[in-house]
Amino acid sequence: MRNLKTAALQAGGAVVRKRTLLIFLVNVVLFVVFSSTNPYFLSVMNIEAVGYGILSVGIISVGMMVVMIGNGFDLSVGSTLAFSGVVLSKLMEAGVPILVSVGIALLLGMVIGLANGLLITYVGINPFIATLGTMSMVRGLALAVTQGMPIYGLPSPFAVLGSGRFLNIPIPILLMLFLVLVFDQFMRRTTWGRLVYYVGGNIEAAKLSGINVKVVRVATYMLTGFMAAVAGAVLTSRMMSMMATAGTGAELKSIAACIIGGAALSGGEGTVLGALMGTILVGLIDNILILSNVSTYWQLFSSGLILVFVVSMDMMVRRFGRVSEE
Numbered sequence: 001m002r003n004l005k006t007a008a009l010q011a012g013g014a015v016v017r018k019r020t021l022l023i024f025l026v027n028v029v030l031f032v033v034f035s036s037t038n039p040y041f042l043s044v045m046n047i048e049a050v051g052y053g054i055l056s057v058g059i060i061s062v063g064m065m066v067v068m069i070g071n072g073f074d075l076s077v078g079s080t081l082a083f084s085g086v087v088l089s090k091l092m093e094a095g096v097p098i099l100v101s102v103g104i105a106l107l108l109g110m111v112i113g114l115a116n117g118l119l120i121t122y123v124g125i126n127p128f129i130a131t132l133g134t135m136s137m138v139r140g141l142a143l144a145v146t147q148g149m150p151i152y153g154l155p156s157p158f159a160v161l162g163s164g165r166f167l168n169i170p171i172p173i174l175l176m177l178f179l180v181l182v183f184d185q186f187m188r189r190t191t192w193g194r195l196v197y198y199v200g201g202n203i204e205a206a207k208l209s210g211i212n213v214k215v216v217r218v219a220t221y222m223l224t225g226f227m228a229a230v231a232g233a234v235l236t237s238r239m240m241s242m243m244a245t246a247g248t249g250a251e252l253k254s255i256a257a258c259i260i261g262g263a264a265l266s267g268g269e270g271t272v273l274g275a276l277m278g279t280i281l282v283g284l285i286d287n288i289l290i291l292s293n294v295s296t297y298w299q300l301f302s303s304g305l306i307l308v309f310v311v312s313m314d315m316m317v318r319r320f321g322r323v324s325e326e
Contacts, residue, residue: 023262023277027277027284041288056247062275067220070267077231081235085105087108161233180272199267
């Protein structure tokens, strides 16, 4: 009996250490199961639909994973996506060149992230309260600017970002994969990436080591805001329109994807590649619900259920992992 318990504890520790591989294997199993139970799942159109469906969350999760590694999280990403997309649309509608408009929208996302970082690190507001407040304010600004109406009539060349193809692969999906690979390696191999892990793992030790913890954490929030703005630009280009309600719920799905991918709520753990694996898992589940004609209300319920289930399982597995190491 004791040997069985020890084996279970060791398995729990292994799951924590090999989370990305585990979620990859889970995705493979789901892919096989769904393809065998639904004749439309393997169609090219549906596979592309899955890719497009995870775009916004996938891009946002790059920044969300980094900020969670640094012992934080950001509830304002969905609102930032919408507001940056609204500003981008309004600028192009006013005749501002496309590249200039995109640059301003991305800068705006970084400014929102900067505001979050300053409120959390320098003012000392809890991340939940700070980003919850920012979420409401930014969403309110988007609604005020648009008066709740969608923005149409964007210049046709702008559609390349969201609907163009390169080697017959959708450009936005290539962009998402590029961002994941770049920032995954950046976090693994650069000094700044290691500082984020160190700060998230033990803030007090990082301070005693002479690391400017506040600057590091502010930078992670700026990156998260930037990624939310990138997602906003891609979504605006894909739809060739924007509404102030866009991105609702993206914060929950991105946090769930990151936790599935190995992020710890206490910080210091996770990989950007793991965040992508978590995003794909959530996307596959959403897709099969759609193919099964499940009501959108139940789809929303499933998103919350997945988040609660994943956090619960994550805490249990990590507890097993800590015990096994002792």
